[in-house]
Amino acid sequence: xxxxxxxxxxxxxxxxxxxxxxxxxxxxxxxxxxxxxxxxxxxxxxxxxxxxxxxxxxxxxxxxxxxxxxxxxxxxxxxxxxxxxxxxxxxxxxxxxxxxxxxxxxxxxxxxxxxxxxxx
Amino acid sequence: xxxxxxxxxxxxxxxxxxxxxxxxxxxxxxxxxxxxxxxxxxxxxxxxxxxxxxxxxxxxxxxxxxxxxxxxxxxxxxxxxxxxxxxxxxxxxxxxxxxxxxxxxxxxx
Numbered sequence: 001x002x003x004x005x006x007x008x009x010x011x012x013x014x015x016x017x018x019x020x021x022x023x024x025x026x027x028x029x030x031x032x033x034x035x036x037x038x039x040x041x042x043x044x045x046x047x048x049x050x051x052x053x054x055x056x057x058x059x060x061x062x063x064x065x066x067x068x069x070x071x072x073x074x075x076x077x078x079x080x081x082x083x084x085x086x087x088x089x090x091x092x093x094x095x096x097x098x099x100x101x102x103x104x105x106x107x108x109x110x111x112x113x114x115x116x117x118x119x120x
Numbered sequence: 121x122x123x124x125x126x127x128x129x130x131x132x133x134x135x136x137x138x139x140x141x142x143x144x145x146x147x148x149x150x151x152x153x154x155x156x157x158x159x160x161x162x163x164x165x166x167x168x169x170x171x172x173x174x175x176x177x178x179x180x181x182x183x184x185x186x187x188x189x190x191x192x193x194x195x196x197x198x199x200x201x202x203x204x205x206x207x208x209x210x211x212x213x214x215x216x217x218x219x220x221x222x223x224x225x226x227x228x229x
Binding site: 044062103106113 | 121150151153155157162163164165168169174204206208210214215216217218219220221222223
């Protein structure tokens with residue numbers, strides 16, 4: 001059974017750093033892309049970027065380039081999304097999802113989401 | 121930037137047919153995908169490659185494409201279909217990567 005299991009909810013202060021994770025199982029982790037999607041409270045889905053764990057090829061949305069870093073450790077089938085300095089506007093639910101291609105493909109499996117709250 | 125445009129809301133009575141549209145300039149060249157998201161849950165893929173239905177998705181969900189518009193059709197709507205629906209595609213140049221529509225709230229009256 002394909003599963004993407006994300007790390008738990010986080011409460012952070014502005015300016016702090018954060019790294020959240022997404023662990024894949026039930027499939028060949030290095031053969032699919034893992035994308036990250038933001039959903040701000042009461043808002044729609046926003047694509048942030050995507051990584052191919054097989055060779056760590058990474059693409060970013062122009063809206064998120066330079067704001068976050070996407071990485072992966074294929075030895076433990078885990079992808080990451082990290083911030084070096086959080087802002088209150090980073091408060092959102094973040095989902096990871098699996099895709100066959102970097103852009104022109106669906107996200108067929110999704111993680112359960114990680115809620116990030118940034119507040120002083 | 122590249123945008124996919126959806127109506128903010130659609131309302132139908134149980135048993136009727138709901139149609140949700142998604143418009144974008146690159147849709148004649150790029151496939152569209154549709155997701156259902158219920159409150160407090162992760163999105164679920166309901167249509168891929170414009171009109172294909174994943175296993176486990178009820179037959180009442182279907183998709184179609186015409187020019188710059190794709191349509192998600194839900195026939196014989198049930199109360200459990202009340203949710204937000206998002207289309208997804210990509211721009212042809214790859215500049216903007218993956219793009220989601222703004223989402224449509226389907227209300228079952």
